[in-house]
Amino acid sequence: MATANNNLSEYDKASIPNASNYRFGIVVSEWNDTITEGLFKGAYDTLLENNVAPGNITRWNVPGSFELIYGCKKMQRQRVDVVIAIGSVIQGETKHFDFVCEGVAQGIKDLNVLHDVPVIFCVLTDNNIQQSIDRSGGIHGNKGTEAAVAAIKMAFLNEQ
Ligand SMILES: Nc1c(NC[C@H](O)[C@H](O)[C@H](O)CO)[nH]c(=O)[nH]c1=O
Numbered sequence: 001m002a003t004a005n006n007n008l009s010e011y012d013k014a015s016i017p018n019a020s021n022y023r024f025g026i027v028v029s030e031w032n033d034t035i036t037e038g039l040f041k042g043a044y045d046t047l048l049e050n051n052v053a054p055g056n057i058t059r060w061n062v063p064g065s066f067e068l069i070y071g072c073k074k075m076q077r078q079r080v081d082v083v084i085a086i087g088s089v090i091q092g093e094t095k096h097f098d099f100v101c102e103g104v105a106q107g108i109k110d111l112n113v114l115h116d117v118p119v120i121f122c123v124l125t126d127n128n129i130q131q132s133i134d135r136s137g138g139i140h141g142n143k144g145t146e147a148a149v150a151a152i153k154m155a156f157l158n159e160q
């Protein structure tokens with residue numbers, strides 16, 4: 001189902017485990033920061049709404065989405081139960097978009113395979129800025145909210 005038919009900010013609160021004892025690492029790319037700050041706000045607010053204490057949330061910034069891989073690898077070694085990678089990649093004139101998106105997706109996948117701390121993929125890969133606006137608190141909701149819900153669920157799963 002495409003995002004256009006499924007608001008990113010809507011979730012069943014009854015399906016969310018108790019998150020008050022989990023620790024969250026959030027790594028935020030500075031490229032397209034008006035978008036990534038919106039994604040971060042969505043994630044942060046959703047964690048607080050689900051009884052996560054601010055002191056249980058650690059945020060680091062990295063220059064761009066490609067650096068999310070290294071930043072999340074380092075964050076996995078911190079005292080956290082789950083990591084959220086936040087980025088915004090927007091198509092330009094060249095094929096660089098393709099390499100950044102593929103590299104980040106593969107790199108974060110690898111971190112989930114190689115290490116025992118889940119990393120949530122909250123990276124928008126959009127054709128234009130409007131699509132990014134629409135998915136970071138706009139008409140399609142906020143992918144940061146979706147990522148925070150996924151993070152809580154994966155922290156719970158990691159306890160099983
Ligand atoms: N064009 C975008 C980039 N490009 C920068 C790379 O992510 C990386 O920082 C650089 O290649 C140095 O290693 N990054 C984004 O996050 N979003 C873009 O649209």
Ligand SMILES: CC(=O)[C@@H](O)COP(=O)(O)O
Nearest residue numbers: 090091092093094096097
């Ligand atoms: C995703 C990118 O790296 C891209 O925004 C860079 O723009 P360009 O392809 O015009 O160099």
